[in-house]
Amino acid sequence: MKTALPQAGLGARAFDFAVFAGLVLAVWQLAHVVGGEVAMTSPLGTLVFTARSIASGELWPHFEATLGAFAIAYVLAASMGVLAGAVLGYHRLSGEVAEPVLVAVYSIPKVTLYPIILLFFGIGIGAEVAFGALHGVIPITLFTMNGVRNIKPVYIKAARTMRIRPYDLLRTVLLPATLPEVFTGLRVGFSLTLIGTLLSEMFGSRRGIGFMLMQAIGLHHMDIIMSLTFLLVMFALMANAAMLVIDHRLHRRA
Template sequence: MPKLAGTLIVLLTFILLWQGFHLLVGASAIASPLQTVVKLGALLGTGEFWVNISETMRAFVAAFALSLLGGISLGIVLGVRKLAGNVAEPILTTLYSIPKVVLYPLVLLCFGLGISAKIAFGVMHGLIPITLFSMNAIRQMKPVYRRTSQVMRLSPSQSAFTVILPAILPEIISGVRLGFSLTLLGVLIGEMFASQRGLGFMLTSAINIGQIDTIMAIALLLTVFAVSCNSLMMLFNRQLTHR
């Protein structure tokens, strides 16, 4: 009950601040909470909007799956091999600090204007954070786990999946949470630059013609989706930590 009450208080405060900003700057800058919800309901009642949602979700699911599998696998390899990890970490950090927008022409050249470019742009945002979190999780893992796997003469694959991965799973979930949000952001940015469908394309179109209520409605939908998924991952993480 205290957690529920705290959540309701935060939500109510957010709505009041939102309404306050709307009254302060006017409807031409920020739509009110009620206008946003009404507009979102109207959009959800159209088939075209669901087509755009489907396009974004297809690209996001593929990009997140690639970021997840690639990031965890690469992180485990680099974490187990200390020298390779020490060499790769500054390189990965430097690569991630490069603004991804400047690489978009290269992405378009390699993948074209279809869904592949959006997936690639999402992976560019989500892969490296998951890799770094996974690698650092292994570095902070208790040495007794690896010594136990060596005593039991487990193969590298058996050690990775039965000892290392379960031991570092709570820390990996934290990286997955960050990678989830960044991958979604990457897909949306990809749709905003060169796409004919998707929520990012709808945002760009709404910005160009000044449809503030549409912008706010899409932003609200994405916020609810991201917060809901993040809350589920936090709950899963707490259960793992408790166990």
């Protein structure tokens, strides 16, 4: 049971959030003042630098590379995860057999598997896609499996009583009943696939944001590192926030 929070108006909440954001910026600025320009660029400096590098267009090829690999990896992870999850959720015994294995694989440091992926796929987009998908597919499978498992049997019985056709059963009963859980899986899988894609670019790649980050370490370009980090964090947070809104709406309706 959640302890009841005193209900606050939107204004008060916005105020608290503004205070928090202000604190973060203040700490950042302080670190910049203490450490100097070499250690950390200031919030304003980072923003200006980011705006300038976006405007100059140098970033685009790398962005496109990362986004392309990420998109393919995510589509793969999502389709394989939903399919595998549906099968494992429907067939109880296979689900029971697979679940502990999936959970175990989920909690190992998958970075260590990256050299194997590289040996199988070679340096390039193949390895990036495979590694990104590897990160995302397991949570999507697990969430989908739970969603399918937890469909109330009475729904299916009721549908059968009404002599529903298999296609309509899927469309009007099974899909709406599992959608909230599946979507949560897709949301978690989104961020993990992003991590996987970026990691693989950081370790072995000649392009993309991860590659740019590693190159910037070598050249000691703090401004590039800070602005890329800033962009990635913002992208991840905004994507997650958007998906969280949909997620909440789906779960409330269910």
